[in-house]
Amino acid sequence: MVQKETADRxxxxxxxxxxxxxxxxxxxRVGAALLAESGSVHxxxxxxNAAYGPSNCAERTAFFKAVSEGERSFQAIAVVGAGExxxxxxxxxxxxxxxxxxEFCDPETFDVIMANLAGEYCVKTLGELLPDSFGAADxx
Ligand code: THU
Numbered sequence: 597m598v599q600k601e602t603a604d605r606x607x608x609x610x611x612x613x614x615x616x617x618x619x620x621x622x623x624x625r626v627g628a629a630l631l632a633e634s635g636s637v638h639x640x641x642x643x644x645n646a647a648y649g650p651s652n653c654a655e656r657t658a659f660f661k662a663v664s665e666g667e668r669s670f671q672a673i674a675v676v677g678a679g680e681x682x683x684x685x686x687x688x689x690x691x692x693x694x695x696x697x698x699e700f701c702d703p704e705t706f707d708v709i710m711a712n713l714a715g716e717y718c719v720k721t722l723g724e725l726l727p728d729s730f731g732a733a734d735x736x
Contacts, residue, residue: 613654616641621646630670638665675687687710703722
């Protein structure tokens, strides 16, 4: 399980990344901060589109940025999402983002830190969020 200091640091970075969210359609702004095994942190926000379909979640923005910079293994991700009438809830990653996480992360050890605007959070492993996932091993 990710240490409290590390989780707090990632949540802070996710809150900062949320400031850059481009969400004029849903008004639901999301930020993410992804910790690589190397120790580097890669942030992301949701980026919506007038055609809706091309929209990208904060988590995938962070993963695609990191992978495109050469990172391949990861320890944890913090996610903070909130709309305009937020009640302090935690935002869980969507199914597509969970599948992207499964491509690069160990389901037993990768921690998903789901936080609210106050910086409170809960943590679940990827395996808890996406059991029995389809992956590279299924294609052998
Ligand atoms: N969204 C994320 O960025 N991450 C999540 O974990 C849930 C949903 C985005 C997608 C869309 O831009 C907006 O939040 C509303 O669904």
